[in-house]
Amino acid sequence: MAAEHLLNSPPEPVPEATLRDALAKARGLLAETRTLIQEAFQKDFQFQRKADQSWVTDIDLAVERLLRARLQEQFPGYGLIGEEFPEQNRTAKFTWVIDPIDGTSSLRHRVPLFGTILALLHEGKSVLGLMDLPMLGRLYSGGAGLGVWCNDRPLRIADVNGDAEILSEIISLGGRGQFVSAGVPEVFDDLTRLHPHVRTYGDCFGHGLALEGAVGAMVDFDLRVWDVAASEALVEEAGGKFVCVRRREGKDSSPGEARYDVIFGKPRVVDWILRRLKLS
Amino acid sequence: MAAEHLLNSPPEPVPEATLRDALAKARGLLAETRTLIQEAFQKDFQFQRKADQSWVTDIDLAVERLLRARLQEQFPGYGLIGEEFPEQNRTAKFTWVIDPIDGTSSLRHRVPLFGTILALLHEGKSVLGLMDLPMLGRLYSGGAGLGVWCNDRPLRIADVNGDAEILSEIISLGGRGQFVSAGVPEVFDDLTRLHPHVRTYGDCFGHGLALEGAVGAMVDFDLRVWDVAASEALVEEAGGKFVCVRRREGKDSSPGEARYDVIFGKPRVVDWILRRLKLS
Numbered sequence: 373m374a375a376e377h378l379l380n381s382p383p384e385p386v387p388e389a390t391l392r393d394a395l396a397k398a399r400g401l402l403a404e405t406r407t408l409i410q411e412a413f414q415k416d417f418q419f420q421r422k423a424d425q426s427w428v429t430d431i432d433l434a435v436e437r438l439l440r441a442r443l444q445e446q447f448p449g450y451g452l453i454g455e456e457f458p459e460q461n462r463t464a465k466f467t468w469v470i471d472p473i474d475g476t477s478s479l480r481h482r483v484p485l486f487g488t489i490l491a492l493l494h495e496g497k498s499v500l501g502l503m504d505l506p507m508l509g510r511l512y513s514g515g516a517g518l519g520v521w522c523n524d525r526p527l528r529i530a531d532v533n534g535d536a537e538i539l540s541e542i543i544s545l546g547g548r549g550q551f552v553s554a555g556v557p558e559v560f561d562d563l564t565r566l567h568p569h570v571r572t573y574g575d576c577f578g579h580g581l582a583l584e585g586a587v588g589a590m591v592d593f594d595l596r597v598w599d600v601a602a603s604e605a606l607v608e609e610a611g612g613k614f615v616c617v618r619r620r621e622g623k624d625s626s627p628g629e630a631r632y633d634v635i636f637g638k639p640r641v642v643d644w645i646l647r648r649l650k651l652s
Numbered sequence: 653m654a655a656e657h658l659l660n661s662p663p664e665p666v667p668e669a670t671l672r673d674a675l676a677k678a679r680g681l682l683a684e685t686r687t688l689i690q691e692a693f694q695k696d697f698q699f700q701r702k703a704d705q706s707w708v709t710d711i712d713l714a715v716e717r718l719l720r721a722r723l724q725e726q727f728p729g730y731g732l733i734g735e736e737f738p739e740q741n742r743t744a745k746f747t748w749v750i751d752p753i754d755g756t757s758s759l760r761h762r763v764p765l766f767g768t769i770l771a772l773l774h775e776g777k778s779v780l781g782l783m784d785l786p787m788l789g790r791l792y793s794g795g796a797g798l799g800v801w802c803n804d805r806p807l808r809i810a811d812v813n814g815d816a817e818i819l820s821e822i823i824s825l826g827g828r829g830q831f832v833s834a835g836v837p838e839v840f841d842d843l844t845r846l847h848p849h850v851r852t853y854g855d856c857f858g859h860g861l862a863l864e865g866a867v868g869a870m871v872d873f874d875l876r877v878w879d880v881a882a883s884e885a886l887v888e889e890a891g892g893k894f895v896c897v898r899r900r901e902g903k904d905s906s907p908g909e910a911r912y913d914v915i916f917g918k919p920r921v922v923d924w925i926l927r928r929l930k931l932s
Binding site: 477481482483484508541542547548549560561564565568569570571572573574581584585586587 | 788849850
């Protein structure tokens with residue numbers, strides 16, 4: 373009983389000073405990657421397909437290498453999970469999660485709505501999140517108990533006042549291909565019919581708009597942990613509602629292999645979507 | 653016969669110096685409206701519904717008032733057509749077309765993908781186009797025989813090399829509501845199924861991405877003349893293909909009342925869409 377109780381007890385809270393220090397350092401790292409990306413974006417860069425048919429550019433690889441090197445230096449012993457290279461220190465209590473370029477397809481086509489994501493997990497729970505959009509000059513950052521900011525502006529997700537306002541909101545979806553991959557294209561098709569203002573603002577751009585309350589909710593399916601861990605910490609801290617509708621395990625139980633289908637944003641808008649899609 | 657021939661002959665070409673001068677002045681005006689919009693965006697602003705149920709903000713009205721005053725001063729005798737106020741000097745040979753905020757729905761929700769559009773018509777044909785996106789710091793501008801730029805960078809729309817590349821392109825659509833209003837929601841629904849990378853990048857943001865070749869084509873239906881006149885001049889000058897699939901007259905024959913359904917971008921991508929939608 374004692375052992376079982378221990379296993380099930382929530383993790384010790386992380387001291388606020390530890391979180392603040394980690395957040396400040398992570399912001400510094402994203403200032404560095406922003407410069408790297410802005411400079412590389414002006415030039416030609418190479419891209420190729422990965423084994424899973426998704427694209428990777430030279431910039432993705434350079435950014436993840438830089439972040440891994442700096443994080444190992446500044447946070448010795450922490451775990452590392454990133455999109456482009458193998459997991460490190462899997463049993464660590466703290467783990468940094470890296471998406472060097474979230475929106476590689478946008479970057480490849482030079483659509484400026486991509487960014488770099490960092491999240492800190494404590495015993496598997498997301499406690500810090502950062503999303504930097506270099507071409508828009510926007511850094512979303514924050515953490516559990518600390519607050520959430522877009523650059524220096526504090527963010528607080530205000531709910532809609534009632535159901536009548538829900539249809540005036542914008543709802544943002546990932547691309548239809550993600551819903552096809554998740555086996556539920558009807559979620560995309562139904563929502564574009566049920567709501568008059570659906571747009572596909574994917575990746576960290578759409579996630580950031582949800583944090584600002586510019587879109588009422590973000591519906592993003594078939595994500596990996598590096599796509600979603602920052603948003604989970606940020607949305608909850610900003611007073612929004614974050615629902616993981618489904619978590620599907622990958623070919624092994626490593627966190628980098630699982631897929632997540634999530635809906636988040638203003639609480640009443642999220643609830644409306646869950647009801648209309650019969651997910652609640 | 654002589655009279656009929658005269659009526660059908662193409663208009664005299666506009667002297668290049670006249671176009672260059674108009675383009676330079678118009679760029680100056682959009683620098684002024686950019687500042688106005690950036691400052692207003694930081695503050696609270698009011699919005700209300702118009703008779704057609706679309707939204708207008710204080711910013712739309714202030715920008716159009718400013719542009720009309722400056723254009724009347726700098727181009728006496730020219731016609732003026734704008735989204736928010738009545739047409740002026742309808743019989744003039746040259747007419748400025750104004751969309752003070754293209755993407756008012758985005759502005760209202762503080763999605764930064766809106767902008768100001770100016771176009772110059774010569775005897776009904778679009779000869780200059782400018783689209784300024786204040787929150788992205790991007791000005792697309794150019795004219796017939798002059799070239800096309802994004803800020804200081806010259807733009808040239810490169811076609812895809814063959815059909816195989818078409819499915820790797822991004823295709824951008826207006827919101828589904830526009831296709832519903834145009835009476836053809838199936839155009840939206842079919843394209844999202846037929847092509848793997850469809851995104852709803854509407855308004856001047858999507859139009860600008862097509863000029864840059866970032867998206868292979870833009871499919872935008874149910875537009876008014878102020879939404880589309882700049883893009884027509886810019887896309888053709890940049891070497892892209894611009895097709896008006898359908899022009900529907902409004903409740904009277906004034907140019908501001910007609911609706912346009914257009915497809916434009918890389919020629920082979922535009923042709924592929926026309927074929928797949930059985931529009932060619």
